[in-house]
Amino acid sequence: DAGVIQSPRHEVTEMGQEVTLRCKPISGHDYLFWYRQTMMRGLELLIYFNNNVPIDDSGMPEDRFSAKMPNASFSTLKIQPSEPRDSAVYFCASSRTSGGVQNTGELFFGEGSRLTVL
Amino acid sequence: GENVEQHPSTLSVQEGDSAVIKCTYSDSASNYFPWYKQELGKRPQLIIDIRSNVGEKKDQRIAVTLNKTAKHFSLHITETQPEDSAVYFCAASRGTYKYIFGTGTRLKVLA
Numbered sequence: 001d002a003g004v005i006q007s008p009r010h011e012v013t014e015m016g017q018e019v020t021l022r023c024k025p026i027s028g029h030d031y032l033f034w035y036r037q038t039m040m041r042g043l044e045l046l047i048y049f050n051n052n053v054p055i056d057d058s059g060m061p062e063d064r065f066s067a068k069m070p071n072a073s074f075s076t077l078k079i080q081p082s083e084p085r086d087s088a089v090y091f092c093a094s095s096r097t098s099g100g101v102q103n104t105g106e107l108f109f110g111e112g113s114r115l116t117v118l
Numbered sequence: 119g120e121n122v123e124q125h126p127s128t129l130s131v132q133e134g135d136s137a138v139i140k141c142t143y144s145d146s147a148s149n150y151f152p153w154y155k156q157e158l159g160k161r162p163q164l165i166i167d168i169r170s171n172v173g174e175k176k177d178q179r180i181a182v183t184l185n186k187t188a189k190h191f192s193l194h195i196t197e198t199q200p201e202d203s204a205v206y207f208c209a210a211s212r213g214t215y216k217y218i219f220g221t222g223t224r225l226k227v228l229a
Contacts, residue, residue, distance in 0.1 A: 031215055043162070043207060043219040056216055091161065095215065104150040104211050109161035 004110035006092050012116045018080040021113045024073055025094030033107065034067055034077050035091040043091075049075065082117045089114050120145040122210050124220025131198050132228050139223045141208035142190045148210040151184060151191045152217070157204045165206075166193070198227045 005024040013019055025032045033048040047057040052069045060067070064083070069075040079086055093107040121144040131137045141151075152167035168175045168182045168191065175182050179198075184191040195202055205224050209217040 033215070042221040045216060045218075048215055050215075103214050104152075104217075105215075106152070106164045106167075107154075107162075107217070109163070111161055 004092055004094050004108055006090075006110035006113050008113055009111060010114045010116075012118065013082055014118050015083055016081045017117075018078065019082045019086075019115060019117075021077040021090050021092075021115070023075045023077070023092030023110060025075070025092070026096075026108055027073070029094035029096045029108070030072075031095040031097070032069060032075050033091075033093040033095070034075070035093060035109075037089045037091060037112070038087075046077070079115075082115075084117045087115055087117050120148065120210065120212070120218045122208060122218045122220045124208050124223055126223060127221065128224045128226070130226045130228060133198060133200060135198055137193075137195045137198055137202070137225055137227075139193045139206055139208070139225070140190060141192070141210070141220050142188075143210040143218075144189070145210065145212055146189065147212040148189075149213050150211040151182070152209050152211075153180075153182060153193050154207045154209070154219075155204045156207065156222075162207060195225075198225075200227050200229055203227045 007022045030051050034046040036044045046059045047067045049069045067077045089112045091109050091112045093109045095105045095107050123142045149170035154162040155165045156162040166182050168184050179196045181194045205222045207222050208220040211217045
C-alpha cells in the first residue's frame with residue numbers, strides 16, 4: 001500500500017481565500033484523523049471519523065473549518081475564509097480498529113500539507 | 119479536559135549515552151500511551167506503545183515505563199545513535215482514538 005496520501009504538499013494562499021486539503025487513507029482502515037501541527041501547540045486533533053461518520057469534532061477551531069468524508073477512500077478539510085493564524089502543517093492519519101474493548105491503535109500519518117496564509 | 123505535559127522540550131546527548139523523556143497525564147482514566155517519532159520534515163511514526171495493564175515494555179534499544187499511581191510514563195533510549203535525532207511525542211488516551219499529544223521533545227544525538 002502507498003500509505004496515507006495527502007495533497008497538496010504545500011499551499012500558499014492569501015488571507016480570505018478558501019483552502020481545501022485532501023486525504024486518501026490506507027485501504028481497509030476505518031478511522032481517519034485530521035491533525036494540525038504548529039511549533040506553539042504541537043499536534044492537535046481537529047476531527048476524526050469512523051466508517052465515514054464524524055465521531056469527534058471538538059478540536060475544530062471555529063466555523064471556518066469543515067471536514068467531510070464522502071466515502072471510505074477520501075476526505076477533505078476545508079478552511080473558508082483562511083487567516084494567517086491558520087498557517088501550519090496539516091496531517092491526515094488513518095487507523096484500523098484493533099478490536100477488543102480498546103479502540104486504540106497505531107496512527108499512520110500522511111506526509112502532511114504545509115499551509116501558509118499570507 | 120485531558121492534558122499531557124512532556125519534558126524536556128529539548129535534549130542533547132552524546133552518541134552512546136542514554137536519553138529519557140518524561141510525560142505526565144491528568145486523566146486517571148487514560149489507559150493507552152503511545153510514543154511517536156518525527157524526523158525533520160517527515161511524518162510522525164509510532165515507535166512503541168504501552169497499555170495500562172503493563173508497567174514496562176521494551177523493544178531493542180527503546181523502552182517505556184508507566185507509573186499509573188503517579189500518572190506519568192517515560193521513554194528510555196539506550197546506546198543512542200545519530201539516527202535517533204528527531205522530535206518525540208508522547209500521547210495518552212482513555213481507550214478511544216482521541217489521543218492527546220504532548221508538545222514534543224527535540225532530541226539531538228551528538229556524534
